[in-house]
Amino acid sequence: MNVITVDDYKNTYWPKLDSAIDQLLTQSPGDYIPISYEQIYSCVYKCVCQQHSEQMYSDLMCKITAHLEKVSLELQATSPEHYIEKFNLALSQYMGALHSIVPLFIYMNKFYIETKLNRDLKDDLIQLFTEHVAEKHIYSLMPLLLEAQSTPFQITPSTMASIIKGLYTLRPEWVQLAPTLFSKFIPNILPPAMESELQDYAAQDQKLQQDLMQNGFNRGDQSRKRAGEELSYNGSCSR
Structure with a gap:
């Protein structure tokens, strides 16, 4: 050499x-x-x-x-x-x-x-x-991530997951800045839930369902059939 x-x-x-x-x-x-x-x-x-x-x-x-x-x-x-x-x-x-x-x-x-x-x-x-x-x-x-979390569809779930997992890789102690948000994407970082906290979690889920309904995702809205279901339904009627 x-x-x-x-x-x-x-x-x-x-x-x-x-x-x-x-x-x-x-x-x-x-x-x-x-x-x-x-x-x-x-x-x-x-x-x-x-x-x-x-x-x-x-x-x-x-x-x-x-x-x-x-x-x-x-x-x-x-x-x-x-x-x-x-x-x-x-x-x-x-x-x-x-x-x-x-x-x-x-x-x-x-x-x-x-x-x-x-x-x-x-x-x-x-x-x-x-x-x-x-x-x-x-x-x-x-603060922007927390705001986005509370506003459905502001950013994609994949973007949120990418950032949260990336931040955790860079510095795990940043979990303390937003424990609940991090726990949605990083398993086993929070202590087991106490029985007294279950009601709070249920309220959070109910709020999410309400947000979804307000944005047009009503479970009873038959106009939002999947394409396959729509084709199947129309096909059966034309016979």
């Missing part, structure tokens, strides 16, 4: 990694990323073997930190009606990027981060999102 000098690393190897990381951090689900994973993996391997792990780790953390600070500023400028969806996109996009970034840097993780720093790359990168995005926005986000 040819010797990789500091200049080689700065001028040849890191720019390739930098470009690939950029694309991975900004990709949308389903996007095709025109990068060679084999080439990037090889770059990382060679840099680790040539004792550039410390600099590469520092560059990676600085690169992703700068990206997350930009994400945070964009969230800060987002209007309340789009805030939840924007946060969910940022969180999902970042977690998706980690699925590619962490394996690409597996040699650096194994031979530098784990052995010399006694840490793990994935944990470090999740912590970056926590510090530079989630912590800065959690107290703006939670």
